[in-house]
Amino acid sequence: MVSIKKIVLDxxxxxxxxxxxxxxxxxxxxxxxxxxxxxxxxDENTETIQLEVQxxxxxxxxxxxxxxxxxxSLHSIDEAEVHSEIESD
Amino acid sequence: MSxxxxxRFLLNITRSNDIARRYFFVNGFDGALTxxxxxxxxxxxxxxxxxxIINVCMGAAIALCMSGLSSAYISEYAERRHALRKLEQAxxxxxxxxxxxxxxxxxxLLIALVNxxxxxxxxxxxxxxxxxxxxxxxxxxxPLFVAIIVALILIFFLGVFIGRIAEISWVASGVQTMLxxxxxxxxxxxxxxx
Numbered sequence: 001m002v003s004i005k006k007i008v009l010d011x012x013x014x015x016x017x018x019x020x021x022x023x024x025x026x027x028x029x030x031x032x033x034x035x036x037x038x039x040x041x042x043d044e045n046t047e048t049i050q051l052e053v054q055x056x057x058x059x060x061x062x063x064x065x066x067x068x069x070x071x072x073s074l075h076s077i078d079e080a081e082v083h084s085e086i087e088s089d
Numbered sequence: 090m091s092x093x094x095x096x097r098f099l100l101n102i103t104r105s106n107d108i109a110r111r112y113f114f115v116n117g118f119d120g121a122l123t124x125x126x127x128x129x130x131x132x133x134x135x136x137x138x139x140x141x142i143i144n145v146c147m148g149a150a151i152a153l154c155m156s157g158l159s160s161a162y163i164s165e166y167a168e169r170r171h172a173l174r175k176l177e178q179a180x181x182x183x184x185x186x187x188x189x190x191x192x193x194x195x196x197x198l199l200i201a202l203v204n205x206x207x208x209x210x211x212x213x214x215x216x217x218x219x220x221x222x223x224x225x226x227x228x229x230x231x232p233l234f235v236a237i238i239v240a241l242i243l244i245f246f247l248g249v250f251i252g253r254i255a256e257i258s259w260v261a262s263g264v265q266t267m268l269x270x271x272x273x274x275x276x277x278x279x280x281x282x283x
Contacts, residue, residue: 017188021098045179045180046179070187071176071180
């Protein structure tokens with residue numbers, strides 16, 4: 001079984017919701033997600049952020065849906081850490 | 090997410106909390122002062138049937154409610170659409186399905202409800218003594234005077250509400266709005282004597 005343990009995303013988002021609300025909403029997608037958000041640049045209406053999510057098994061599609069729901073636009077996946085694990089019965 | 094937290098979230102991302110609060114005060118004050126003016130008008134006029142007074146006041150209250158609902162909805166929807174288009178241009182991305190798109194559809198409705206219901210609810214509270222009197226419930230003084238007292242108390246509390254937001258003395262703010270009401274009453278009395 002292959003699990004995503006860490007992803008680093010480059011995102012363009014509106015100023016609202018703010019970075020705290022944005023990272024909280026992403027963290028709520030999973031039960032054990034650790035979110036680290038860095039603002040890379042601020043424009044008149046938008047800001048570019050780097051979002052790092054760590055967890056035991058990250059659901060990328062749900063994270064992408066949450067980003068879109070919050071008005072963000074995913075620009076690139078800058079880093080990924082994926083582990084393959086032997087399934088035990 | 091519960092409906093209440095969803096509403097709070099949508100108001101927050103559009104920064105509409107302040108607008109809703111402002112509308113509540115402005116139109117609530119409008120409703121209270123209009124009812125006060127109408128009742129004072131009846132006090133200084135020839136005696137009228139209680140049912141006539143209630144009908145006239147209800148007519149004004151419903152008109153204020155409808156005016157508040159429609160004007161706020163039309164203006165807020167236009168403002169929100171404009172803000173969404175501006176944001177979509179900046180994002181180079183369609184935001185109709187995002188929280189911002191949802192806010193564009195719902196926030197004007199929420200603000201319109203605040204703007205429309207504030208004068209209606211306040212007017213109904215002021216008219217309550219008149220209904221009680223009509224229902225045969227005895228009041229210590231004339232129902233018109235009880236309604237005037239209720240109106241003045243509500244106007245004072247609207248002042249207190251705005252004073253707490255401004256973080257100034259709530260007493261001073263309440264007295265300030267009461268002063269406006271007293272000036273209004275005086276002007277009506279003076280115009281009636283002319």
